[in-house]
Amino acid sequence: MNNSSWFSQISFKQKIWLFSILAGILVIMAFGLFLSPPGELKETANFNIGMSIQNIAPKLGVTSKGLARELNLPLNISKNKPLNSLGVTGEELHHAVEHILSHRDSKFKYYIYVVLALWGFLFLVRLGRPDGSDIKNRRNWYPRTPYIISLLFSVIVAGFLLGKSPNPMEAIVKVFKSMVGLYPDPMAKVAAFAFFIILAIIGNKIICGWVCPFGALQELVYSIPILRKIKKRKLLFVFTNTIRICLFIVMLLFMFGIIGGRRGFVIYHYLNPFNLFNLDFETFSIVLTVIIALLVSSIAYRPFCQFICPFGLISWIAERFSIFRVQIDKEKCVQCGICIKACPLEAVEGRVNRKRLPADCFSCARCLNVCPNDALKYTTIFKK
Ligand code: SF4
Ligand code: SF4
Known part of the structure; x- marks a missing residue:
């Protein structure tokens, strides 16, 4: 597929959309960096096996049971005894702490997720298909x-x-x-x-x-x-x-x-x-x-x-509750099966054949530029 022809085909309005999204993404990223520097996960903790579970667990953001589980101890074990008296070694404690810290969420990453989802969403809904483009040029969509x-x-x-x-x-x-x-x-x-x-x-x-x-x-x-x-x-x-x-x-x-x-x-x-x-x-x-x-x-x-x-x-x-998704115009679809071949799963097939529970659709867009009758669109369920 020719990418430069896609960009030249999209309208001025779509280009404005594109640059606004990119600018928005930069602002969100800058805001995210300000709120939560990525370095936060590098934080280390100085714990030792002379300490008890109930001393350590709150500092790691888990419950005493959570730390006991990480240390492979029964959940009902005494939580106020020193760890060495429970048979925990320094290495086991170190490993458990590292593991718990590795599961701590990076707030910044949530912003990245929003940015990527927003970009994918706008590409599918607005930017992927140039305004007014002829169906003959669908391979460029x-x-x-x-x-x-x-x-x-x-x-x-x-x-x-x-x-x-x-x-x-x-x-x-x-x-x-x-x-x-x-x-x-x-x-x-x-x-x-x-x-x-x-x-x-x-x-x-x-x-x-x-x-x-x-x-x-x-x-x-x-x-x-x-x-x-x-x-x-x-x-x-x-x-x-x-x-x-x-x-x-x-x-x-x-x-x-x-x-x-x-x-x-x-x-x-x-x-x-x-x-x-x-x-x-x-x-x-x-x-x-x-x-x-x-x-x-x-x-x-x-x-x-x-x-x-x-x-x-x-x-x-x-x-089942998705608001924007691949939609098939039943009036235009002649069941030729071209989109079924393009889809890497049984997702579009299930939709063409009106199955109640079709396979997962990953919004990959592979099916959106193959239909010769323009029967497939990525659009809201409110607009059939
Ligand atoms: S968007 Fe991708 S996964 Fe979904 S129906 Fe189309 S080809 Fe299949
Ligand atoms: S289904 Fe695949 S893409 Fe979705 S969350 Fe799981 S690993 Fe990630």
Whole structure:
């Protein structure tokens, strides 16, 4: 796709939009930097095993139970005894503290997420398709270059520069962790989750398609133009979604101690690919998850999102309420199937065939410039 022709095709009004957004983004970033310097996560704490759990936990922003869980101690262990009397070594304490600190949210990163979502949203709704452009020029609509740049920005800035937290996957897990008493501020965790899910609802899963750093990394690998024949074969949604749902149920059963007997145990912890952004591979299963997800991404669309991610699952449910999304004009659609081929999932197929629960749509825009009858648009549900 020719990017320069896209820019020359967009109207003066759309160019003004574009520059206003860029200026707005710069202002938001400057404001975010002022409020919360990225260095805040570098804070270190000077704790030792002569101290008790209840001395240390509040300083780390977790409950005593939360620290006990990190130290692999029973949640009901005595919280006022020195840690060395509970058999905790200095190394174990150091590891637990590092791990808890790595999960502290960077406020600045929330601004970056807003900026990326806003940019993706405006690209899909306003900028991707030049005003009044003829359907014959549709191949110039929604050029890939701005999307790829946006994904790279997400991986580099929201991922490697700002570290793993906050991220959508952890946001939902932290809500459940606070429900079993591992965090002292359940409402703050609910608010963080609400932040992500609201963005997912405004623009259909836009937080996954345009913002999430690990989603972006998988999307970039998938976009490498190799193994195209294999990529044409899609994973069966009923299969991937069943695994994702089962994993979520198993997570809840472990989390609430219904199986395993260790309340607060988080299975996603062992599959968390966001650790990549802190270069923190604390278990072999995490290394394996990252390697497999990225390798499989070269032949299948976002395997981690499709098979594992709990936020992927919840935001798939939330797609029913999305305000802006890919809409199909039933009167113009002749069911030729061109958009179905363009979509890397069964998402557009489910919509064309009017399925009640179609596959996740990541708002990737691949289907938006292929329809010869102009039957597909990314628009509000109020405008059919
Ligand atoms: S589903 Fe994928 S893109 Fe969405 S939060 Fe999970 S890892 Fe990120
Ligand atoms: S190609 Fe599929 S996933 Fe991408 S925007 Fe279209 S329907 Fe959604």
